[in-house]
Every structure is written in C-alpha cells, then in structure tokens.
Amino acid sequence: MRRARDLGIPFEGSTGTYNAITDVPGVTVGYATVIEGESARTGVTIIHPRGGRNHKPVFAGTFAFNGNGEMTGAAWVEEGGMLEGPIGITNTHSVGVVRDTIIAWQARNDAIYQRWSCPVVTETADGWLNDMNGFHVKAEHVWQALENAQGGTIEEGNVGGGTGMLCYEFKGGTGTSSRKLPEKLGGWTIGALVQSNFGRRHQLTIAGVPVGEHLKEHAPFSSGENPFRQESGSLIIILATDAPLLPHQLKRLAKRASLGMARTGSLGGNGSGDIFLAFSTTGTGITKEPIANARYLANDYLDPLFQASAYAAEEAIINSLIAGKRMTGHKGVTVEALPHDKLLEIMKRYNRIQA
Numbered sequence: 001m002r003r004a005r006d007l008g009i010p011f012e013g014s015t016g017t018y019n020a021i022t023d024v025p026g027v028t029v030g031y032a033t034v035i036e037g038e039s040a041r042t043g044v045t046i047i048h049p050r051g052g053r054n055h056k057p058v059f060a061g062t063f064a065f066n067g068n069g070e071m072t073g074a075a076w077v078e079e080g081g082m083l084e085g086p087i088g089i090t091n092t093h094s095v096g097v098v099r100d101t102i103i104a105w106q107a108r109n110d111a112i113y114q115r116w117s118c119p120v121v122t123e124t125a126d127g128w129l130n131d132m133n134g135f136h137v138k139a140e141h142v143w144q145a146l147e148n149a150q151g152g153t154i155e156e157g158n159v160g161g162g163t164g165m166l167c168y169e170f171k172g173g174t175g176t177s178s179r180k181l182p183e184k185l186g187g188w189t190i191g192a193l194v195q196s197n198f199g200r201r202h203q204l205t206i207a208g209v210p211v212g213e214h215l216k217e218h219a220p221f222s223s224g225e226n227p228f229r230q231e232s233g234s235l236i237i238i239l240a241t242d243a244p245l246l247p248h249q250l251k252r253l254a255k256r257a258s259l260g261m262a263r264t265g266s267l268g269g270n271g272s273g274d275i276f277l278a279f280s281t282t283g284t285g286i287t288k289e290p291i292a293n294a295r296y297l298a299n300d301y302l303d304p305l306f307q308a309s310a311y312a313a314e315e316a317i318i319n320s321l322i323a324g325k326r327m328t329g330h331k332g333v334t335v336e337a338l339p340h341d342k343l344l345e346i347m348k349r350y351n352r353i354q355a
Contacts (some may be wrong), residue, residue, distance in 0.1 A: 069273020081247030157323030168255030175320025231269025260313025
C-alpha cells in the first residue's frame with residue numbers, strides 16, 4: 001500500500017511509528033468491506049478508543065463544520081463530554097444497523113456503563129458507486145469490524161466505510177495519519193482517521209500545489225472546469241490523542257480538523273456534511289465519588305496540539321486519495337484513482353519534491 005510520503009510529498013511535522021490513528025496507545029481500528037455484484041460498494045469502519053475489551057469511557061468533543069450529515073450520539077457527547085463505546089463510520093443509509101449492532105455488541109460484552117447506550121455512528125454518502133437503498137451493510141459486517149479491530153498498520157483507501165467514497169472527484173475513502181510532538185512540547189500524539197467523500201476537482205491542493213487545476217480529466221461532476229457547481233458529499237474526521245484534555249478543549253481540537261480540510265483545498269459546500277470528533281484516552285468522567293479530580297493541559301499549551309491536529313487531518317485526507325483505487329459500481333459508474341505519475345510530474349513542476 002503506497003502512501004503520500006512514499007511518493008515524496010512533503011508534510012509538516014513528525015509522525016508516530018505507524019503514521020496512523022493507532023499511534024495513540026490503545027486505539028484500534030476494524031473494517032468490514034462489502035463488494036458484491038454490480039451494486040454493493042460499501043462497508044463499515046469501527047474505532048475502539050481504548051481497544052476492543054477496554055470499555056471505559058473517554059472525554060470527547062464534537063464540531064460540525066457543515067452539518068449536512070449525521071453523527072448519532074453527538075448530543076450526549078456535547079452535553080456530557082464523554083464518549084462511551086466504539087465509534088462507527090459507514091454510509092448514510094446504514095447508520096441504523098451499525099448503531100443497533102454496536103449496542104448489541106456492548107450488551108453481549110457487558111460494556112454498557114449505564115442502563116442505556118447511545119453510541120456514536122457517523123456517515124458519508126456513497127450513492128454514486130453503491131446502491132445505498134440496497135442496505136448492503138448487515139449486522140454480521142458490523143460485528144466483523146468490531147471483532148477484527150487491531151492496532152499498528154491499518155489499511156487505507158477502498159476499505160471499510162470508505163469503500164465507495166469519492167474525494168475531489170477521484171476515488172477517496174479511508175485515510176489516516178498521526179503527529180508526535182517533541183518531548184519539550186509534551187511528547188503527546190495526535191492521530192486522525194478520515195472518511196473522505198467531498199470536494200470538487202479544481203479545489204484539490206496537495207502540499208500547497210494546485211493539483212486539481214492540472215488534472216481535469218475524468219471529473220464526473222464538474223468536468224474539472226466549473227468552480228461554481230454545488231459541492232455535495234461529506235467528510236468525517238476522528239481525532240485521537242493521549243494528551244490530557246477536557247471535553248471543551250477536545251471540541252477546540254475537533255475544530256482544527258476544518259483547517260486540515262481547508263489545506264487540501266475545500267472550503268466546505270452546502271451539501272457537504274463535515275463533522276469532526278476528538279477524544280482523549282487519558283482520563284474519564286466516570287467516578288463513584290461525588291467530586292472528581294481532573295488532570296488536564298492548560299490552555300496556553302494547546303497550540304502545538306492544534307497545529308498537529310490540522311496537519312494530521314490534512315495528511316490523512318491525502319493518504320485516502322493516494323490509496324484509493326479505480327472502482328466501477330452501481331449503474332456502471334466508474335471513478336478513477338488519483339494518477340500517481342501525473343501527480344509527481346505536477347509536484348516536480350512546482351519544486352515541491354525532488355526531481
């Protein structure tokens with residue numbers, strides 16, 4: 001699997017070991033990919049904030065940059081400041097089955113901290129390559145993703161919930177990246193996982209280069225020419241960190257994912273559901289005592305984490321494009337992959353990589 005850095009594309013900041021959300025200790029990711037017949041091009045992605053068998057809630061915060069989409073459970077995250085259980089990412093019409101199956105999985109694993117569960121499940125629409133009304137994501141797929149989650153190196157591109165997604169009118173999907181701060185700035189890790197399904201070709205910017213202006217062929221919505229064509233699609237970004245942050249600080253972190261999105265060229269369209277969530281694996285709001293003590297990073301020390309969040313989100317989006325593979329799906333629709341050879345030519349023309 002080739003990634004953006006394998007092509008020599010320069011990015012800001014230093015990564016963790018795997019350059020993935022799984023660089024945050026304890027975080028695991030699972031996929032179920034559904035490719036069947038001519039019309040099923042979809043799947044589900046699961047993120048376990050503390051690993052599959054550690055169900056202790058984490059502090060979290062959400063931010064809807066543009067709310068044309070869904071994130072179940074976001075109201076309780078906003079109100080209570082805690083994320084309880086796995087995060088699910090899928091297509092728009094499969095949110096319900098993913099949510100219900102997560103609850104069933106929690107019940108079987110005695111992982112519900114109170115008498116009810118309100119899991120976070122979010123989505124982007126894969127209706128160009130996938131028949132969303134075919135409801136191809138089944139409970140067994142969700143269960144598979146919940147059970148096969150792992151740390152370390154994880155797949156990108158046409159996998160999990162990102163299977164049928166487009167990004168800047170190329171094949172998009174699942175992408176991930178991380179940033180590791182130097183010890184003098186706390187040594188904290190920020191990891192991002194994205195499901196990319198947004199953008200118009202002319203907007204695409206990679207490491208500051210207006211790539212989309214030079215790659216106008218095979219742009220199914222805009223033909224690469226019309227900058228005023230309405231944007232539709234969505235972007236989900238999940239940020240994880242081991243920095244000790246409170247819910248309101250994590251909301252601020254989630255907002256910085258918008259800057260990572262902007263660095264790839266998009267300004268956020270009316271039809272795009274761009275919804276972001278950040279959580280910290282350090283600390284929890286669960287206590288048996290009436291008064292709890294919280295350890296957290298002071299606001300004056302947050303700037304390096306803000307920057308790392310934007311950089312990790314940016315690179316995760318580009319990784320989803322680099323890993324995306326040409327796909328033909330529902331009603332014979334074909335979406336091309338971002339051509340690596342042409343991309344490198346453009347980057348060299350702008351002196352962004354070595355010839």
